[in-house]
Amino acid sequence: MGGDRGAAGEADLVVALYNPASRTRREQLVRAVEVLREHRAPGTPTVVARAVGSDAESVTVTALAELDLDAVDMRTLLIVGSSTTRVVPGDPPRVYTPRWYPA
Numbered sequence: 172m173g174g175d176r177g178a179a180g181e182a183d184l185v186v187a188l189y190n191p192a193s194r195t196r197r198e199q200l201v202r203a204v205e206v207l208r209e210h211r212a213p214g215t216p217t218v219v220a221r222a223v224g225s226d227a228e229s230v231t232v233t234a235l236a237e238l239d240l241d242a243v244d245m246r247t248l249l250i251v252g253s254s255t256t257r258v259v260p261g262d263p264p265r266v267y268t269p270r271w272y273p274a
Contacts, residue, residue, distance in 0.1 A: 180210030
């Protein structure tokens with residue numbers, strides 16, 4: 172996350188991390204989530220999509236404060252929403268971010 176580590180969190184953009192951590196390389200994921208938690212509300216919708224497209228596929232929708240980092244590995248796409256990201260309840264739940272920005 173470059174020179175200003177808070178820039179991505181402060182920008183209130185949706186952040187997607189692809190293959191964010193291996194069993195031995197966890198520190199980058201931990202730090203990225205720490206930075207996002209500094210700038211995002213605890214209830215920010217977060218998607219943990221693992222092994223997408225395979226028989227082992229799983230997609231979990233949670234809140235940023237409840238994110239289980241142990242569920243994230245090299246087969247994961249982690250998406251942390253913005254302040255406008257919404258969850259539509261259902262089975263499975265749907266997550267979307269409107270293409271408009273508050274004034």
